[in-house]
Amino acid sequence: YLDMSLANTLSAMSRQGGASSSTGTNRMRIRAFPTAMDEAYVDQTLTMLQTAIKEIQKKNNGGLSFEELYRNAYTMVLHKHGEKLYNALRDVVRQHLKDSIRKNVSASMDDRFLTTLNSAWSEHTTAMVMIRDIFMYMDRVYVEQQKCEPVYNLGIGIFRDEIVRQDRVSDHLKKVLLDMVADERAGITIKWDGIKTACAMLVALGIENKHVYEVDFEAPFLKDTAEYYKAASQKFLEENCASVYVQKVETCISDETDRAMRYLDKDTKNKLLQVLEDVLVSQHMQTVVDMENSGLKAMMRDDKVAELRSLYHLLRRVPNGLNVMTSCMSEYLRSIGEKLVDDVEGVGTDASDAAAAAAKKDPVKFIQELIDLKDRFDHFLKDAFDNDSNFKNKIQSDFEFFFNKNKRSPEFLSLYIDDKLKKGQKCLNDNEMESMLDRSMVLFRFLSEKDAFEKYYKQHVAKRLLLDKSVSDDAEKQMITKLKTECGCQFTQRLESMFKDKEIWSTLQSNFKEYSAAHPGVLQMEVSVRVLTAGIWPTQSAAPQCVLPDSCQDAFDHFKNYYTGAHNGRKITLNTLLGSADIKATFYGATPNADELSQQETEAGPSSRDPVPKRKEEHKILQVNTHTMILLMRFNIRPKFTFEQLKADTQIPERDLQRCLQSLSMGKPAQRILLRKGKGKEIEDQDEFSVNDLYTSKLTRIRIQNITNKSETEPERKETRNKIDEDRKHEVEAAIVRIMKARKSLQHNDLVVEVTEQLQSRFKPDPILIKMRIESLIEREYIKRSEDNHRIYQYQA
Amino acid sequence: QASINSCSGIMSSQGSEHGGLVGPDAQYVRLISSDGHEFIIKKELALTSGTIKAMLSGPGQYAENENNEVNFREIPSHVLQKVCQYFTYKVRYTNSATEIPEFQIAPEVALELLMAANFLDC
Numbered sequence: 004y005l006d007m008s009l010a011n012t013l014s015a016m017s018r019q020g021g022a023s024s025s026t027g028t029n030r031m032r033i034r035a036f037p038t039a040m041d042e043a044y045v046d047q048t049l050t051m052l053q054t055a056i057k058e059i060q061k062k063n064n065g066g067l068s069f070e071e072l073y074r075n076a077y078t079m080v081l082h083k084h085g086e087k088l089y090n091a092l093r094d095v096v097r098q099h100l101k102d103s104i105r106k107n108v109s110a111s112m113d114d115r116f117l118t119t120l121n122s123a124w125s126e127h128t129t130a131m132v133m134i135r136d137i138f139m140y141m142d143r144v145y146v147e148q149q150k151c152e153p154v155y156n157l158g159i160g161i162f163r164d165e166i167v168r169q170d171r172v173s174d175h176l177k178k179v180l181l182d183m184v185a186d187e188r189a190g191i192t193i194k195w196d197g198i199k200t201a202c203a204m205l206v207a208l209g210i211e212n213k214h215v216y217e218v219d220f221e222a223p224f225l226k227d228t229a230e231y232y233k234a235a236s237q238k239f240l241e242e243n244c245a246s247v248y249v250q251k252v253e254t255c256i257s258d259e260t261d262r263a264m265r266y267l268d269k270d271t272k273n274k275l276l277q278v279l280e281d282v283l284v285s286q287h288m289q290t291v292v293d294m295e296n297s298g299l300k301a302m303m304r305d306d307k308v309a310e311l312r313s314l315y316h317l318l319r320r321v322p323n324g325l326n327v328m329t330s331c332m333s334e335y336l337r338s339i340g341e342k343l344v345d346d347v348e349g350v351g352t353d354a355s356d357a358a359a360a361a362a363k364k365d366p367v368k369f370i371q372e373l374i375d376l377k378d379r380f381d382h383f384l385k386d387a388f389d390n391d392s393n394f395k396n397k398i399q400s401d402f403e404f405f406f407n408k409n410k411r412s413p414e415f416l417s418l419y420i421d422d423k424l425k426k427g428q429k430c431l432n433d434n435e436m437e438s439m440l441d442r443s444m445v446l447f448r449f450l451s452e453k454d455a456f457e458k459y460y461k462q463h464v465a466k467r468l469l470l471d472k473s474v475s476d477d478a479e480k481q482m483i484t485k486l487k488t489e490c491g492c493q494f495t496q497r498l499e500s501m502f503k504d505k506e507i508w509s510t511l512q513s514n515f516k517e518y519s520a521a522h523p524g525v526l527q528m529e530v531s532v533r534v535l536t537a538g539i540w541p542t543q544s545a546a547p548q549c550v551l552p553d554s555c556q557d558a559f560d561h562f563k564n565y566y567t568g569a570h571n572g573r574k575i576t577l578n579t580l581l582g583s584a585d586i587k588a589t590f591y592g593a594t595p596n597a598d599e600l601s602q603q604e605t606e607a608g609p610s611s612r613d614p615v616p617k618r619k620e621e622h623k624i625l626q627v628n629t630h631t632m633i634l635l636m637r638f639n640i641r642p643k644f645t646f647e648q649l650k651a652d653t654q655i656p657e658r659d660l661q662r663c664l665q666s667l668s669m670g671k672p673a674q675r676i677l678l679r680k681g682k683g684k685e686i687e688d689q690d691e692f693s694v695n696d697l698y699t700s701k702l703t704r705i706r707i708q709n710i711t712n713k714s715e716t717e718p719e720r721k722e723t724r725n726k727i728d729e730d731r732k733h734e735v736e737a738a739i740v741r742i743m744k745a746r747k748s749l750q751h752n753d754l755v756v757e758v759t760e761q762l763q764s765r766f767k768p769d770p771i772l773i774k775m776r777i778e779s780l781i782e783r784e785y786i787k788r789s790e791d792n793h794r795i796y797q798y799q800a
Numbered sequence: 801q802a803s804i805n806s807c808s809g810i811m812s813s814q815g816s817e818h819g820g821l822v823g824p825d826a827q828y829v830r831l832i833s834s835d836g837h838e839f840i841i842k843k844e845l846a847l848t849s850g851t852i853k854a855m856l857s858g859p860g861q862y863a864e865n866e867n868n869e870v871n872f873r874e875i876p877s878h879v880l881q882k883v884c885q886y887f888t889y890k891v892r893y894t895n896s897a898t899e900i901p902e903f904q905i906a907p908e909v910a911l912e913l914l915m916a917a918n919f920l921d922c
Contacts, residue, residue: 059860069855069862070870077919129859136854139921 045084048075052088053095055137060099060130069137077140085145092138096158100127100165108166117179121200123166128207131158156210163208163215173219176201180220181227187262188231199266206268213268221271225278228259232282240287244297246310249317252283276320285321292318292331299331303383311387319391329397336380336398340405343372348409366411370419374442377402399449406449411720413456416446420482421463426474436478444485454734454765455727457494460486462541464498468505469533469581476502490764500539508533518565525561527554532562534575549579549629549654552636580659582629586636588676590621590698621699625676626706630655631663635676638694646681647688658718661686666707668692673700674707735768735776743786743798751777751794821868829856830869831884837877838869845887850921875919879912883920890922 055072058064079088104123111119135142135154146153152160167173180201183193205216213221232255239251256279263272291314292299302310318324347369380398388394406412420443423431431439450456467473480502487495512531519526551559559577566575627635633653637644644652650660664686668679676698681690738761742754749757755773762768777796780786789795820827821840829846831839847853855864864870872880886903893900905913 064860064862065866067862068871069858069860069864070872073851073855074874074919133858133860136858136860139850139854140919143921 045079045082045087048079049087049091052076053091056092056095056134057099059133060096060126062126062130064133072137073140076138080141080145085141085149088138088141089145089149089151092134092154093157093161096131096134097161097165100161105166105169108172112175116175117183117197117201120166120172120176121197121204124162124200124204127158127162131155134158159208159210167208167215167219177219177223181224184224184227184262185231195262195266202266202268213270216268221268221274224267224271225274228275229278229282232279233286236283236287240290245291245294245299246297246302246307246313248287248291249310249313252317253313255279255283280321284317284324288318288321288324288327292327299328300335303332303335306379308383308386311383312389315388315391325391325393329393332394333397333401336376336401337405339376340373340401341408343369343376344405344409347415348411366415366418367422370415370443370446373402373406373446377442377445402446403449403451406446407451413450413452414459414720414723416443416450417456417459417463419443420460421467424474424478424482425467425472436475437481440478440482440485443482444489447486447489452727452766453490453494454730455723458541458723458727458730461497461501464501465540466581468501469535470583497539500536504534504536504539514569515562515565518569519561522561526558528558530558530562534566535578549633550652551577551579551633555632579629579633579655584627584629584632586625586627586632588623588625588635590623590694591696592620622703623698623700624704626704628663628707630659631667631707634660634663635667643691643693645688646686646690646692649692650688664692668695670708674705676707731766731768731772732776734762734765735773736780738762739773739776739780740785743796746798748789748795748797751796754796826868828868830867831880832869832871833875833877833880834873835877837880839880839884841884841887843868845884845891848887848890848922849883852920875916876912878909879916882909882913883916883922886922 052072052075055064055067058067076088079085104127108116108120108123132155135158138154142153167176180198183195183198187193187195202216202220205220206213209215209217235255236252239248243251256276259275259279260272263269263275267275295301299311299314301307302314315325315328318328347366384390384394384398409415420440423436423439423443447453447456464479467479473479483495483498483502486498511534515532563575567573625635630653633655634649637649637652646660646664649655649664650657653660655663664677664679666674668675668677675695677692678695679686679690679692681687735758738758739754742757742761743749754777755770758773759768759770777786781788781796784799786796787799789797821830827843828840829843829852831841831846831852833839843856847857852870855862855870856868875883882905889903
């Protein structure tokens with residue numbers, strides 16, 4: 004600023020002290036300050052200024068000289084007449100508004116009202132700007148010193164007090180504006196720039212803040228809006244289905260946002276949205292979501308992804324909106340899941356009814372349906388719910404809930420995988436296999452009893468390997484890798500050992516062949532042996548020791564010699580449960596009197612008979628399992644046996660024997676090798692069995708399928724469950740000892756919490772179980788109770 | 801007679817109507833001192849003064865805008881001259897990277913110049 008430089012110069016001058024120098028031309032000329040103004044001059048100046056202001060307000064400023072006015076105002080202030088000047092200014096402005104403008108405005112309380120008011124406002128603001136410019140010096144100096152209202156703000160305040168707050172102008176203004184908005188909502192085109200100007204005016208009238216605008220217009224506007232939409236939303240709901248309602252709401256929101264941006268103050272937009280969201284969405288979201296036939300459940304049922312997406316985006320705006328959605332979705336998902344579970348358990352139908360038992364769903368199908376269900380919901384999650392974590396977590400917890408509701412889920416999941424990995428299924432290519440395994444893993448993660456799954460999976464893998472049913476080693480290994488990644492090495496150790504055993508088999512076989520060749524004459528049949536490391540492979544608790552036919556027993560002994568010779572210090576025993584045999588069978592055909600003959604035979608004991616063959620003898624090769632082989636070989640000794648006799652002779656466990664006999668005598672006609680004489684569905688001790696000489700088949704090689712249940716029977720299940728419980732006891736104890744060793748001393752509750760945490764990846768331990776294990780460990784002196792506090796345990800090294 | 805300053809942007813008055821003086825888009829304005837000396841300077845420079853700025857660019861139409869000239873009844877020519885020089889100095893060196901020289905003010909003129917500066921808000 005120039006006056007800064009001047010101030011510096013002047014202060015420099017005064018420092019130099021004095022001005023006169025020798026040269027005449029350098030004399031400082033100080034013009035005398037203007038003399039004080041006298042009263043008359045002051046009044047004259049004031050009047051002149053006031054007249055000028057009046058002219059400005061009447062828009063007659065063309066002829067005025069700015070410089071003159073400015074200079075006069077400047078002089079007034081300089082001479083300390085600022086106060087007079089200020090008051091005079093205020094008075095003249097006020098006068099003008101009172102006298103002319105107010106009348107105009109009051110006179111036009113009709114459809115010209117808005118235009119009149121707006122133009123009065125705009126003229127006033129223009130005038131005030133000009134006035135402010137003229138009085139700029141006063142603003143800078145006097146107002147600063149006195150801390151009173153600057154000129155422009157002063158003018159605004161006067162307008163507010165003299166015009167807007169008079170004669171119900173503000174009420175009328177409010178009414179006019181709200182009516183216009185209502186018209187526009189009804190579809191009538193309005194001159195909305197009038198509203199824009201009026202709103203800007205109201206905002207400006209607040210000077211420091213938007214208070215005037217808020218009170219005079221915004222609050223009533225919002226209230227109006229709320230009421231309007233309350234009524235509208237009721238109507239929408241009654242007339243429309245959920246998705247149409249959502250669309251309508253979206254339209255309203257976008258319309259209103261448009262409106263707000265077009266002519267309302269910018270801060271109103273958010274408040275407006277708030278109101279809309281509250282009235283249109285929060286109030287009704289529960290109703291919309293629950294709507295029959297068109298709400299959330301229906302949308303999911305009919306796979307209406309776009310509608311779900313709109314609903315999601317709408318409800319996301321309001322607090323708690325998404326919770327309403329997730330609760331409803333959860334209900335729906337759970338109901339489907341529970342139904343699947345009930346179906347597979349046969350709940351709801353009479354279990355003794357044979358038809359119901361058949362309706363009981365196949366476990367493999369059950370798992371497949373669950374996988375499909377998960378896929379379906381993942382698809383919703385991705386396409387409609389934007390991968391929102393609320394939904395993701397809800398879906399997960401729902402799946403966990405009903406999947407674990409079925410106590411047999413671990414077994415079923417294993418069966419599903421077994422089904423896919425078995426030969427004879429549709430050939431899956433690599434990608435399909437990978438994706439199927441991945442999906443199974445997804446379900447696996449939901450299991451809370453992972454150790455149960457481990458048991459079943461081991462059993463099924465063992466079966467597959469031993470019976471050569473696995474479709475591909477690679478696929479098996481893939482699955483094991485996935486399990487390892489998920490659960491750690493401990494889980495898959497045994498499985499990997501099983502594979503190791505399997506890999507040795509072929510070497511073993513060829514070595515054995517060499518050995519046999521070196522010791523000819525011992526073996527009467529072809530034998531192939533598989534050696535399983537004890538403890539690794541899941542076997543029934545007691546491997547039954549059945550009575551082998553002599554030839555078989557010799558063959559086994561032969562192998563035993565070879566093996567123990569080759570591997571010092573090892574012992575092997577034969578397990579007959581999973582072996583298989585090929586038998587050559589001759590069927591002699593039958594005479595017409597076959598029945599009489601057989602009856603005679605029971606009375607008279609075996610005697611040679613002279614059958615009159617009605618047909619040639621049939622030679623067949625039967626592929627059977629070991630137990631079946633054993634029992635069939637009995638019929639070489641005698642033609643007829645009772646069930647009781649067979650039991651005693653072969654030492655095959657009763658249940659197994661029943662199954663074998665059932666498949667041989669009560670199964671498909673193509674498999675009826677034996678004839679059964681007996682009543683009732685189940686095989687009784689007194690039932691008699693004989694060879695069916697009339698057996699015939701187109702095939703030379705016949706495979707006898709056993710009637711097995713894919714899944715376990717009740718007693719088997721109980722056995723497995725017991726084993727699992729046993730294992731759990733050990734795991735809990737191991738965890739307790741581990742924790743106590745590290746912590747030395749711990750409170751009971753803390754210990755329970757820690758144990759649960761450590762084991763949660765395998766199963767959920769019952770606190771009572773933990774307590775019992777603690778007691779047992781105390782008895783065995785692994786830990787003890789602290790003397791002072793019974794609730795605290797201490798580690799005993 | 802005040803000396804004719806050779807600063808750029810200031811032309812001594814010759815009473816001729818330069819093309820840039822007339823009309824609302826005029827580039828030049830005429831500043832007239834109390835003793836009748838006319839300074840024709842670029843409008844852009846004159847706007848350094850807040851007062852002149854309000855006068856010429858404000859919403860109102862005054863006598864000044866009409867003729868693009870301002871009469872300063874209380875500012876003598878030797879002061880007004882210095883003011884114009886200041887305008888040039890200010891515009892030249894505002895936001896400039898080069899070294900800014902001191903604006904020279906003769907002591908005799910200082911006081912009157914101070915008052916003019918106060919008046920003109922610059």
